[in-house]
Amino acid sequence: MKEITFSTIPRSNKFLRNSRTAVDLQLLIEQCDLQWTVGRIVFGTLVLIGVGALLGNWWIAPGLLGWAVGLALGTIPTFSCLQKRNAAAAALLGIASRSDRSDVARLRAAKPCDHH
Numbered sequence: 001m002k003e004i005t006f007s008t009i010p011r012s013n014k015f016l017r018n019s020r021t022a023v024d025l026q027l028l029i030e031q032c033d034l035q036w037t038v039g040r041i042v043f044g045t046l047v048l049i050g051v052g053a054l055l056g057n058w059w060i061a062p063g064l065l066g067w068a069v070g071l072a073l074g075t076i077p078t079f080s081c082l083q084k085r086n087a088a089a090a091a092l093l094g095i096a097s098r099s100d101r102s103d104v105a106r107l108r109a110a111k112p113c114d115h116h
Contacts, residue, residue, distance in 0.1 A: 007039025016042070025078070032084045041077045049074035 004026060006016035016022040022038045029036055049070040056069030 005037060007037055007042075009039060012039050012042075028078075028081050028085060032081050032088070034081065034084075041081070044077045045074045048076055 005013060006022055006026065007013040016038050022042075025038050025041060029038065029041070051070070052073030053067045053070030057063070057066030060066050060069065
């Protein structure tokens, strides 16, 4: 079995290994065929939340409404992975359905067998 590193920081790696969410996120990363680690996505999410909250509290209003901007920005890494996975799945299903349609067309075009 392949040893997966969730983070290059040992304490973060140990913490993330015990998290079901991190395991699900690792599966998503593998499905997207990305060379990222769970730690990198978590770090990116936290940075975006911090920057968004800073900007939101500065531009909009201090308090909960300002944090909403940060939380919205924090979803970008995960949603970009989900979008990439869904696009790959749709492409795979599109290829399969086109193949099925071509098989049906080929069968319809074939001359019927003579069973006399």
